[in-house]
Amino acid sequence: MKPRTGERSAASRKALYGEGDDGLTESDVGENEMEELILICEDSVEGILTAIYRIYEWKLCGKRVKIQTGASDLCLFAQYREVMPDAECAAKVARTLRRRFGEQAWETISYALASEEADKSQAVYETVAAGLSGRIRGPLLQALAEPCIHRVFALSRSVHKVRERVLQFLRFQEITGGILYGEIAPDADVLAFVMPHFADRFPLENFVILDERRAAAGIHPAGKAWFLTKLSKQELDTLQQVGQQKDENEQEIEVLFQSFCRSLSILERQNQPLQQQLVPLKYRMHMTEFQKK
Structure with missing residues (x-):
């Protein structure tokens, strides 16, 4: 019944x-x-x-x-x-x-x-x-x-x-104080699903991942549990300014990495449509190898 x-x-x-x-x-x-x-x-x-x-x-x-x-x-x-x-x-x-x-x-x-x-x-x-x-x-x-x-x-x-692409395309840079800092702006709110991956990979590192699209940050203190926090407009601007304060060695490494990526490319075999399919333009703004100096 x-x-x-x-x-x-x-x-x-x-x-x-x-x-x-x-x-x-x-x-x-x-x-x-x-x-x-x-x-x-x-x-x-x-x-x-x-x-x-x-x-x-x-x-x-x-x-x-x-x-x-x-x-x-x-x-x-x-x-x-x-x-x-x-x-x-x-x-x-x-x-x-x-x-x-x-x-x-x-x-x-x-x-x-x-x-x-x-x-x-x-x-x-x-x-x-x-x-x-x-x-x-x-x-x-x-x-x-x-x-x-x-x-x-x-x-x-x-x-x-979206999460898998963020894991592939996220680039960390070392800023003043030895903190690893990365920015993302994904189409979905995947920050909570991305943090465990990097917390497992870098358990002894201080790192911050900023989702600038949603004004949120994932923070991982070295050796401790990670957490998420919402940011005000002022806090977001401050964090982005701090993220620009790169360590001197970091700047040299970025230049070397960009030179390495350019040296791998073969001009006669460039295929822009395929490149954009594999690495969409919306992700490149936060990727070191695509930053123009």
């Missing part, structure tokens, strides 16, 4: 909140089921997961509800509600997803949330709702016939490609 919709929603809330009574009451939002409710949240993992938590907290699962990052593309015939990010609520959702669907599924969802595509939040919410409802048989992310799950998988794969 199949569970009714109400029973499925109750089971989903139980999966998200746990075995005990969550003590929450029905919210006054979305009372008119004919009117679509759109939750506007911060464009971050914490913000989107908090919005998913609120949907279950307010017992809106199964109703006409969407999650939107930012206030663009407003709809006239819809009700809007802003959701502020809450670290504790986001952590509860993350723990539930890990427990119910496994670490691999959580990693795929995390990568999808790092995308810049506008529909990522809704695709992730619908995927989570499908999994918690119990209607997906077998591993959640193998049900690619579901449009939302297929979309999450595609977003995750796209972000994986």
